[in-house]
Amino acid sequence: MIKVENLTKKYGGFTAVDDISFVAQPGRVTGFLGPNGAGKSTSMRIMVGLTKADRGSVTIGGHDYMDIPNPARHVGVLLDASAQHAGRTGREVLALSAATMGLPSTRVDEMLSLVSLTEVESKRRVKNYSLGMRQRLGIANALMGDPQVLILDEPANGLDPAGIRWMRGLLKGYADRGGTVLLSSHLLHEVQMIADELVMIGRGRIVAQGTPQELLQDSGTFVRALEADRLVEALQAAGFDPTPVADGFRVEAESVQVGKIAAEHQITLVELKLADGGLEDLFLELTADTQRETYPEGAQA
Numbered sequence: 001m002i003k004v005e006n007l008t009k010k011y012g013g014f015t016a017v018d019d020i021s022f023v024a025q026p027g028r029v030t031g032f033l034g035p036n037g038a039g040k041s042t043s044m045r046i047m048v049g050l051t052k053a054d055r056g057s058v059t060i061g062g063h064d065y066m067d068i069p070n071p072a073r074h075v076g077v078l079l080d081a082s083a084q085h086a087g088r089t090g091r092e093v094l095a096l097s098a099a100t101m102g103l104p105s106t107r108v109d110e111m112l113s114l115v116s117l118t119e120v121e122s123k124r125r126v127k128n129y130s131l132g133m134r135q136r137l138g139i140a141n142a143l144m145g146d147p148q149v150l151i152l153d154e155p156a157n158g159l160d161p162a163g164i165r166w167m168r169g170l171l172k173g174y175a176d177r178g179g180t181v182l183l184s185s186h187l188l189h190e191v192q193m194i195a196d197e198l199v200m201i202g203r204g205r206i207v208a209q210g211t212p213q214e215l216l217q218d219s220g221t222f223v224r225a226l227e228a229d230r231l232v233e234a235l236q237a238a239g240f241d242p243t244p245v246a247d248g249f250r251v252e253a254e255s256v257q258v259g260k261i262a263a264e265h266q267i268t269l270v271e272l273k274l275a276d277g278g279l280e281d282l283f284l285e286l287t288a289d290t291q292r293e294t295y296p297e298g299a300q301a
């Protein structure tokens with residue numbers, strides 16, 4: 001378990017992390033989500049003793065990271081996949097880790113195979129690795145000591161869709177076996193697919209936390225019916241104000257309410273689900289006044 005309590009970090013007069021508290025539980029993947037510069041990396045660096053907090057505390061399994069003997073056996077960390085020694089081969093990077101942790105060299109082959117780095121790739125220097133390969137190597141390194149806790153900063157960065165799916169399976173399996181996973185991302189969809197719990201951060205402060213379902217609860221229902229006009233009339237008569245979205249409507253109501261209204265009026269529903277993009281709206285809304293960059297019209301964020 002990772003317990004973060006009232007963590008605050010200032011750089012001069014600027015508050016990068018502002019009184020954040022949350023818990024990442026064993027058996028769960030906790031997504032630490034926020035726009036660029038929100039304070040995710042700073043928080044994670046504090047968790048593993050690389051940056052000193054001004055206030056607050058972090059414990060991992062009840063201990064300060066710095067007090068854990070042979071910490072890599074307990075906490076797997078991937079903060080910056082590009083920070084690995086560029087002149088070493090992937091195999092050398094892992095072999096050094098294994099030796100530092102007192103693990104047999106057979107563990108290196110196990111880890112290479114786990115992250116699907118081939119024999120040939122493992123003998124290439126890290127400077128010639130793609131970002132995706134560096135992430136795989138970083139994940140292998142983090143998992144080397146068979147830790148109970150994983151702290152991963154933007155681990156999906158540079159992975160292609162197949163790689164992201166692979167990582168999702170790996171981390172879910174790890175959490176299912178009782179591990180604690182904390183991973184950061186600035187991409188909502190990425191985290192939404194993987195996380196059991198979400199902690200949203202904007203301008204150093206936590207703006208929302210809960211399960212994706214809890215955070216979606218208030219975002220309404222998406223409904224699509226064969227008789228769209230009649231559905232709108234029935235919903236309006238029941239006091240709701242459906243908004244057209246794609247080929248259906250978004251209603252500020254629970255799915256069961258919308259379903260009942262449709263059934264009462266014998267309207268055939270084609271789709272009834274939590275409103276798509278609800279979490280994204282929430283994310284953008286919650287971080288709207290915390291966005292550091294604005295993009296010129298027409299430019300891609």
Ligand SMILES: Nc1ncnc2c1ncn2[C@@H]1O[C@H](COP(=O)(O)OP(=O)(O)OP(=O)(O)O)[C@@H](O)[C@H]1O
Pocket residue numbers: 011016034035036037038039040041042043185186
């Ligand atoms: N050593 C430092 N000195 C001064 N400011 C810093 C330092 N490290 C981070 N910051 C600032 O603190 C803020 C939070 O940065 P941080 O890297 O934690 O954000 P992040 O959420 O990880 O963002 P990203 O998704 O872009 O990686 C930023 O404004 C950053 O410029």
